[in-house]
Amino acid sequence: MASWLMKSEPEEFSIDDLKRVKREPWTGVRNYQARNFMRDDMKVGDTVLFYHSNCDEPGVVGLARVASKPYDDPTQFNPESHYYDPKSDPDNARWQMVDIAYKRRFKRTLSLQTLKANAGALGDFALTRRGNRLSVLPVSAEQLATILELEKQTD
Secondary structure (H helix, E strand, O other): OOEOOOEEEEOOOHHHHHHOOOEEEEOOOOHHHHHHHHHHHHHOOOOOEEEEOOOOEEEEEEEEEEOOOOEEEEEEEOOOOOOOOOOEEEEEOOEEEEEEEEEEEEEEEEEEEHHOOOHHHHOOOOHHOOOOOEEEEEEHHHHHHHHHHHHHOOO
């Protein structure tokens, strides 16, 4: 199984929201590389690190899992949606998504600062690369193990 990091702004959809609803379609991804990860590489059961972005303390806040095969993101066809794409064809949809399901909330947020401070142990981690703004990122097995180990540590 592969592992992924998926970013969400907590004001829009948080790990606590996912806990409440249990499973959620990951709509609104409008970056081709992130879409390709979901469409081509994600498999049901893959681990997801849930990351809060654009907030006071950005960081990994919990675990989820990929809960569906990729399918067309319906928001691309809805003119009322912020994610509407008038160039997307229903017969050949441009944007794909997966559902994710809640596993657990971390005991503490693993802040971006903490992750950067452990860059040596994380190796070439896409999240800590300068200028990387993708909302869906691959995570190696070693990086996942390191992050889970960091969660166990106290500040």
